[in-house]
Amino acid sequence: xxxxxxxxxxxxxxxxxxxxxxxxxxxxxxxxxxxxxxxxxxxxxxxxxxxxxxxxxxxxxxxxxxxxxxxxxxxxxxxxxxxxxxxxxxxxxxxxxxxxxxxxxxxxxxxxxxxxxxxxxxxxxxxxxxxxxxxxxxxxxxxxxxxxxxxxxxxxxxxxxxxxxxxxxxxxxxxxxxxxxxxxxxxxxxxxxxxxxxxxxxxxxxxxxxxxxxxxxxxxxxxxxxxxxxxxxxxxxxxxxxxxxxxxxxxxxxxxxxxxxxxxxxxxxxxxxxxxxxxxxxxxxxxxxxxxxxxxxxxxxxxxxxxxxxxxxxxxxxxxxxxxxxxxxxxxxxxxxxxxxxxx
Amino acid sequence: xxxxxxxxxxxxxxxxxxxxxxxxxxxxxxxxxxxxxxxxxxxxxxxxxxxxxxxxxxxxxxxxxxxxxxxxxxxxxxxxxxxxxxxxxxxxxxxxxxxxxxxxxxxxxxxxxxxxxxxxxxxxxxxxxxxxxxxxxxxxxxxxxxxxxxxxxxxxxxxxxxxxxxxxxxxxxxxxxxxxxxxxxxxxxxxxxxxxxxxxxxxxxxxxxxxxxxxxxxxxxxxxxxxxxxxxxxxxxxxxxxxxxxxxxxxxxxxxxxxxxxxxxxxxxxxxxxxxxxxxxxxxxxxxxxxxxxxxxxxxxxxxxxxxxxxxxxxxxxxxxxxxxxxxxxxxxxxxxxxxxxxxx
Numbered sequence: 182x183x184x185x186x187x188x189x190x191x192x193x194x195x196x197x198x199x200x201x202x203x204x205x206x207x208x209x210x211x212x213x214x215x216x217x218x219x220x221x222x223x224x225x226x227x228x229x230x231x232x233x234x235x236x237x238x239x240x241x242x243x244x245x246x247x248x249x250x251x252x253x254x255x256x257x258x259x260x261x262x263x264x265x266x267x268x269x270x271x272x273x274x275x276x277x278x279x280x281x282x283x284x285x286x287x288x289x290x291x292x293x294x295x296x297x298x299x300x301x302x303x304x305x306x307x308x309x310x311x312x313x314x315x316x317x318x319x320x321x322x323x324x325x326x327x328x329x330x331x332x333x334x335x336x337x338x339x340x341x342x343x344x345x346x347x348x349x350x351x352x353x354x355x356x357x358x359x360x361x362x363x364x365x366x367x368x369x370x371x372x373x374x375x376x377x378x379x380x381x382x383x384x385x386x387x388x389x390x391x392x393x394x395x396x397x398x399x400x401x402x403x404x405x406x407x408x409x410x411x412x413x414x415x416x417x418x419x420x421x422x423x424x425x426x427x428x429x430x431x432x433x434x435x436x437x438x439x440x441x442x443x444x445x446x447x448x449x450x451x452x453x454x455x456x457x458x459x460x461x462x463x464x465x466x467x468x469x470x471x472x473x474x475x476x477x478x479x480x481x482x483x484x485x486x487x488x489x490x491x492x493x494x495x496x497x498x499x500x501x502x503x504x505x506x507x508x509x510x511x512x513x514x515x516x517x518x519x520x521x522x523x524x525x
Numbered sequence: 526x527x528x529x530x531x532x533x534x535x536x537x538x539x540x541x542x543x544x545x546x547x548x549x550x551x552x553x554x555x556x557x558x559x560x561x562x563x564x565x566x567x568x569x570x571x572x573x574x575x576x577x578x579x580x581x582x583x584x585x586x587x588x589x590x591x592x593x594x595x596x597x598x599x600x601x602x603x604x605x606x607x608x609x610x611x612x613x614x615x616x617x618x619x620x621x622x623x624x625x626x627x628x629x630x631x632x633x634x635x636x637x638x639x640x641x642x643x644x645x646x647x648x649x650x651x652x653x654x655x656x657x658x659x660x661x662x663x664x665x666x667x668x669x670x671x672x673x674x675x676x677x678x679x680x681x682x683x684x685x686x687x688x689x690x691x692x693x694x695x696x697x698x699x700x701x702x703x704x705x706x707x708x709x710x711x712x713x714x715x716x717x718x719x720x721x722x723x724x725x726x727x728x729x730x731x732x733x734x735x736x737x738x739x740x741x742x743x744x745x746x747x748x749x750x751x752x753x754x755x756x757x758x759x760x761x762x763x764x765x766x767x768x769x770x771x772x773x774x775x776x777x778x779x780x781x782x783x784x785x786x787x788x789x790x791x792x793x794x795x796x797x798x799x800x801x802x803x804x805x806x807x808x809x810x811x812x813x814x815x816x817x818x819x820x821x822x823x824x825x826x827x828x829x830x831x832x833x834x835x836x837x838x839x840x841x842x843x844x845x846x847x848x849x850x851x852x853x854x855x856x857x858x859x860x861x862x863x864x865x866x867x868x869x870x
Binding site: 421423424426427429430431432433434437441442445446 | 600602625626627628629630631633634635637639640641642643644645654655658702706712
């Protein structure tokens with residue numbers, strides 16, 4: 182029942198429409214019905230919206246929506262090898278870094294690793310209570326035999342946060358210096374933040390092998406880099422205009438201004454961004470374990486797959502605990518940066 | 526004498542097509558017409574000021590008069606729409622980026638209304654900033670920074686952070702920072718306006734004391750007439766982006782050029798501001814009630830004469846007789862002349 186057939190007939194396009202008629206692939210309605218395990222509803226009464234699928238029924242020359250999605254897929258597949266050729270070598274160091282860090286975190290004995298992490302905590306936070314808290318959490322993980330997976334997760338978070346900061350801060354600086362750059366990058370950041378994670382996992386799986394660690398590395402970084410970029414941009418834009426004017430009046434070069442005035446004064450905001458980046462990369466760990474990332478996420482996944490309630494909940498709470506630890510440590514570091522700028 | 530800094534025919538118009546508006550303004554279009562008909566704001570209009578070396582030039586005006594815009598033209602924090610800014614005869618507009626930076630580092634330093642210190646640096650590091658920007662060695666930086674901090678009365682505070690100091694002390698750091706740059710020109714943008722009245726007086730005295738010793742060319746912006754009269758060697762009064770009157774402050778006080786200035790100066794304590802040299806006459810008589818210094822102010826004279834208007838004093842300056850002061854003239858000078866009486870004179 183082609184409702185818009187008469188329309189094409191009046192326009193005298195019937196011959197054009199019926200030329201080289203082929204069997205339609207599938208309409209969107211059929212595709213959805215397939216996914217839900219039912220049959221497509223045949224021709225609801227009333228006037229359907231003249232969508233691609235409806236018009237296709239009337240005139241075979243007009244493509245279906247399914248053609249659009251297939252075209253997109255074919256287009257991607259067509260450039261896939263070229264894309265892979267370019268992206269593979271560029272992203273290879275990420276695999277090495279992830280594998281190397283994972284190796285260190287896994288193979289270092291607990292009696293060396295724990296003091297090292299506590300020392301790091303102390304150096305970053307200079308807070309006795311935070312260090313005690315971290316010690317307690319580490320011992321707890323070890324006590325319930327989750328030490329190794331926790332270390333794997335921590336290793337992944339460290340590498341991904343490090344790379345996010347490495348790229349995010351310069352991008353944020355660039356954005357703060359140019360309104361054009363800001364206008365063009367902000368929509369991209371919005372996209373990265375709102376696009377369902379699985380959506381960019383799909384092309385990544387096409388591009389890289391699931392066994393490669395950079396696959397989940399890229400997924401985590403794309404998601405987690407956003408806040409550090411945003412807050413670096415914001416932080417530099419919020420630097421007191423009077424101080425910037427003074428820097429100009431005393432003849433500071435652009436580089437001196439950046440290093441001596443803008444970055445130090447934006448540091449509290451940048452650190453808040455780093456804190457958010459850490460939290461978001463931790464949030465991605467479970468999804469990343471779908472594509473072979475090791476760590477606590479694997480246990481959560483196992484809990485879902487095998488309906489192993491206990492394992493899932495313990496691992497899930499473990500992630501929360503890790504998140505709290507990382508949050509407290511980075512907040513303590515932020516406070517340290519913040520108070521030095523004001524009063525002691 | 527060629528001026529240290531000269532501003533010639535300076536215009537600043539804010540808006541998208543500012544250059545095209547200059548002929549209109551030169552043709553006599555006023556601020557409100559320019560805004561309503563062309564959507565451009567007239568910031569500064571035909572400014573011509575000479576600033577002599579070793580003098581304090583005070584630019585005064587109410588808020589919105591364009592005084593802060595004007596001072597920012599001198600080191601090109603703001604670029605003019607038209608006109609010239611000559612520093613030691615060279616046009617600042619002709620400088621490229623590197624030359625401009627070098628001029629800001631070595632020729633002109635600036636003190637800001639809101640201090641604009643680096644909050645994450647200590648007082649000493651703030652004072653050293655101009656030298657560290659120029660790449661001076663650590664020992665020089667340290668010595669110069671400490672020297673000027675001590676000179677503005679801040680020894681012992683080197684290791685503190687700006688937020689730990691009071692406003693007055695923070696501005697002392699601001700002044701020390703400007704002095705460390707060792708420039709011969711100092712720009713002071715409402716430097717004391719954010720301070721309490723008592724501290725402001727302290728800082729004015731500090732500035733005058735430093736100036737006696739250092740003989741810098743200071744361009745000082747203020748909205749406070751008392752402050753302007755106290756500090757100025759040359760006073761420029763701005764209104765709506767144009768110079769209304771400029772000259773020696775005592776002269777402006779005694780001979781205001783238009784009703785706006787008359788209004789302005791009418792609330793001033795003239796006895797404290799006016800000095801004997803401004804109201805004395807050439808020497809005529811021979812009988813005097815005593816000798817007075819040409820630089821005493823009228824308040825001191827009233828105290829000295831005990832209010833007796835029949836007294837006549839001989840005026841001396843550096844030991845030489847320069848004129849005589851009739852107390853009747855002094856009393857007349859205390860009353861601000863209004864336009865009406867001015868015409869009758």
